[in-house]
Amino acid sequence: MSEQEIKVPDLGGADEVEIIEILVSVGDSVEAEDSILTVETDKASVDLPSPGAGKITKLSVKVGDKVKEGDVVAMMDAGGASGGTDDEPEAKAESESSADSDGKPEPEKPKPEPKKKSGGSRTETVLVPPLDGMEDVPVIEVNISEGDTIEVDASLVTVESDKASMDIPSPYAGKVVKVLVSEGDKLSEGDKLLEMTVADDSDEDDDDQGETAADSGQEAKPEPEADDKPSKEPEAQPQSSTYEPPSPGSRVHAGPAVRKLARELGADMTRIKGSGPKSRILKDDVNDYVKSQLQQTQQGSSGAGTGSGIPGVKLPDFSQFGDIEREPMSRMMAVTASNMQRSWLNVPHVTQFEDADISDMEAFRKSQKAAGEKRGVKMTPLPFILKACATALAELPQFNVSLDLERKEVVRKQYIHIGIAVDTPNGLMVPVIRDVDQKGLWELAAESAELAQKARDRKLKPAEMQGACFTITSLGGIGGTAFTPIVNTPEVAILGVSRAAMKPVWDGSEFQPRLMLPLSLSYDHRAVNGADAARFTSLLGELLGDIRSLLL
Ligand code: CAO
Numbered sequence: 132m133s134e135q136e137i138k139v140p141d142l143g144g145a146d147e148v149e150i151i152e153i154l155v156s157v158g159d160s161v162e163a164e165d166s167i168l169t170v171e172t173d174k175a176s177v178d179l180p181s182p183g184a185g186k187i188t189k190l191s192v193k194v195g196d197k198v199k200e201g202d203v204v205a206m207m208d209a210g211g212a213s214g215g216t217d218d219e220p221e222a223k224a225e226s227e228s229s230a231d232s233d234g235k236p237e238p239e240k241p242k243p244e245p246k247k248k249s250g251g252s253r254t255e256t257v258l259v260p261p262l263d264g265m266e267d268v269p270v271i272e273v274n275i276s277e278g279d280t281i282e283v284d285a286s287l288v289t290v291e292s293d294k295a296s297m298d299i300p301s302p303y304a305g306k307v308v309k310v311l312v313s314e315g316d317k318l319s320e321g322d323k324l325l326e327m328t329v330a331d332d333s334d335e336d337d338d339d340q341g342e343t344a345a346d347s348g349q350e351a352k353p354e355p356e357a358d359d360k361p362s363k364e365p366e367a368q369p370q371s372s373t374y375e376p377p378s379p380g381s382r383v384h385a386g387p388a389v390r391k392l393a394r395e396l397g398a399d400m401t402r403i404k405g406s407g408p409k410s411r412i413l414k415d416d417v418n419d420y421v422k423s424q425l426q427q428t429q430q431g432s433s434g435a436g437t438g439s440g441i442p443g444v445k446l447p448d449f450s451q452f453g454d455i456e457r458e459p460m461s462r463m464m465a466v467t468a469s470n471m472q473r474s475w476l477n478v479p480h481v482t483q484f485e486d487a488d489i490s491d492m493e494a495f496r497k498s499q500k501a502a503g504e505k506r507g508v509k510m511t512p513l514p515f516i517l518k519a520c521a522t523a524l525a526e527l528p529q530f531n532v533s534l535d536l537e538r539k540e541v542v543r544k545q546y547i548h549i550g551i552a553v554d555t556p557n558g559l560m561v562p563v564i565r566d567v568d569q570k571g572l573w574e575l576a577a578e579s580a581e582l583a584q585k586a587r588d589r590k591l592k593p594a595e596m597q598g599a600c601f602t603i604t605s606l607g608g609i610g611g612t613a614f615t616p617i618v619n620t621p622e623v624a625i626l627g628v629s630r631a632a633m634k635p636v637w638d639g640s641e642f643q644p645r646l647m648l649p650l651s652l653s654y655d656h657r658a659v660n661g662a663d664a665a666r667f668t669s670l671l672g673e674l675l676g677d678i679r680s681l682l683l
Contacts, residue, residue: 135209137167137182139202147197151390154178155205159187167205170198171390177295185209252328255303257287259322267317268292272413274388275325279307287324288312289386296386305329314407385412393417398424463558474620479656482615482627485668486647487675489515489631493646495678506573512648513551513605514575516628518681519674521547521567524601527667531600533621534658541658550599550619551579553586554609560586561619563599607631607648616653623658624667627651648675 142148148170155167166178167187189206192198262268272289275281286298309326312318384405385393389412393400396417403420405412427440449455460468489512496510503510524531524547533542547568550561562582564575585591602619605628616627629649635642652668659667674680 133209134188135183135185135207136203137179137205137207139170139179139198139200139204142170142177142200145199147199148177150192150194150196150198150204153190153192153194155187155190157187157190161185161187161207168192179204181207183207183209251331252305253331254308254326255305255329256326257302257324259318259320259324260299261320262290262318265292266319268319270312270314270316270318271296271407271411272386272389273310273312273314274298274414275301275307275310277307277310281305281307281327286388288318289388290318291386298386298388299324301327303327303329384410389414389417396421461557463560467559470620471617474617478618478620480615480618480653481656481661481664482651482653483661483664483668484613485650485652485672486634487650487672488636488645489648489675490646492675492678493631503576506577508573508577509580510572510576512607512628512631513579513603514572515675515678515681516603516605516626516671517549517551517564517567517575517579518572519671520549520601520603520626522674522681523667523670524549525568526670527663529659529663530624530654530667532623532658534623534655544600546598546600548598548600550596550602550622551582552602552604553583555587555589557589560591560596561599561602562586562591562595563597565598601625603628611649613649613651615651618653618655620655623655624664625653626671627653 139148150168151171152169153167154169155161155165161167161181161184163181163183165181167181169178171177185207187205188208190204191206192202192204198204268290270288271291274286274288281287281301281304283302283304284300287301289296289298291297305327307325307327311323311325318324384407385400390400392398392414393403393412398417398421400412400417403412403416404410406416407413492512492515496512496515499510528543531544531547533544534540535542546566548563548565549567550563553560553562562585564570564578564582567575570578582591582595585595599619599622601622602616602625604616604625606614607628607630609630611629612632613629614627616625618625627650629651631646631648633644634647636645636647637643650668650671652664652671654664
């Protein structure tokens with residue numbers, strides 16, 4: 132076994148280059164010339180080849196590291212190696228061949244050949260610049276289309292030699308008239324790349340071209356707008372085939388322009404399936420991948436998927452199991468489904484449980500039955516719960532907030548409006564009682580009954596369902612011992628109320644039969660901590676246990 136260092140070869144004068152990809156792992160067998168890693172400068176990515184055959188025994192660098200000539204990037208067991216030595220790195224010729232005088236492996240800008248002038252603009256034929264002696268370099272990607280408006284230095288095409296890919300930049304700003312090359316064409320210096328119209332307002336060009344627009348007494352016309360024509364970007368159909376789980380050590384083949392695009396869009400290139408030669412990732416592949424990801428997210432937010440990256444639920448053909456009928460969801464059901472899902476996926480929910488002793492409250496409530504009949508109002512436990520929640524919200528204002536995550540702010544509300552969930556034949560509706568803290572029990576009883584009836588009659592106005600700080604959902608009239616309600620975002624807490632039941636409660640010397648009301652407080656754990664939730668439900672227990680405290 133002979134250990135051999137793999138060093139960064141001459142980079143044609145470039146000081147430091149960044150490693151953007153490591154193409155081998157420890158234990159991999161490589162042949163001479165196999166790519167070890169890819170480095171990238173401003174304009175080109177270059178593969179550093181193995182100096183010989185052997186087995187990689189150590190990697191001394193990682194993606195993102197900056198390296199310079201002579202740095203050791205890996206060690207290899209060169210047993211049986213037939214390639215060159217680290218003193219004669221094969222990458223040298225490659226990196227030199229694609230380096231400019233600044234040491235950057237950037238091709239010179241194409242030397243344009245003026246073609247003709249018309250009014251305030253002229254047409255230029257852009258030629259392939261010197262390629263440092265390389266000839267017949269294949270085009271792996273054409274980055275512009277006819278009708279595109281481009282800036283100076285925009286990448287026109289990407290060409291690739293055996294070891295390096297590079298972008299040929301535009302010498303002009305202007306509009307592409309005709310593209311004269313296509314993928315797979317082999318280019319050499321001087322070949323025609325494209326024709327473009329260029330605003331005729333440059334002094335240096337004027338010098339070259341003789342008569343200028345000003346000389347001829349014409350005003351330079353503005354360059355045609357980019358949106359003169361609709362964008363001819365193809366309507367790429369997002370395909371699930373653009374997603375491929377990355378395999379360990381999988382290599383990404385892509386030119387620098389594509390890598391740059393993927394970086395700008397935040398796309399993980401190891402997940403993109405390349406459709407180019409040798410599975411090379413092209414710009415369209417990156418765009419298709421991003422579109423498909425966006426589409427999945429949007430489907431999720433409209434209720435069709437999960438919006439969380441979690442695959443949606445696939446339905447079987449139910450008719451194979453028996454007769455079925457299909458009917459469209461009501462709008463309310465669709466909206467509720469979407470709201471519930473949004474809240475469930477966005478809010479870290481915790482539910483705090485408490486039993487409130489409402490024996491005395493119930494005795495008082497029942498004593499008010501005759502008075503209620505006189506007023507034409509039925510006093511249920513709900514108005515007491517509303518009043519207790521208003522008091523708790525005032526005492527623990529951290530429950531009376533919404534989170535503005537975009538601005539990283541907590542919105543504190545100086546009002547106490549409470550929503551009540553109402554079960555209607557058409558679905559769940561949540562009318563809102565305003566300023567609950569300022570209203571008496573009879574007023575709250577009348578208003579909650581009126582709003583519940585309006586909800587069942589579908590007569591609620593949108594304004595009567597907006598502005599809640601907190602929601603109460605009472606299943607007490609129906610049954611159950613506890614449940615975990617879903618926070619009605621952007622509120623941060625919701626109180627579930629279950630059916631009161633007589634329970635034995637230890638008073639210190641004996642068990643007493645007491646009427647206990649089960650409370651289930653679900654809260655957004657980003658806004659509210661567990662100790663405050665326990666304080667909130669304990670306070671509710673105290674307030675409902677002794678309703679005189681509601682007057683304090
Ligand atoms: N324990 C025991 N009995 C209770 C009770 C409780 N927690 N809450 C109410 N009751 C009793 C009432 O006192 C009334 O009894 P009487 O007829 O003997 O007086 C009976 O149950 C029915 O009350 P109600 O439901 O008509 O009135 P309410 O004020 O308690 O509730 C409303 C009003 C609108 C909240 C309720 O009708 C409703 O729609 N609840 C369902 C809410 C819902 O669906 N939530 C789920 C949301 S998440 O899917």
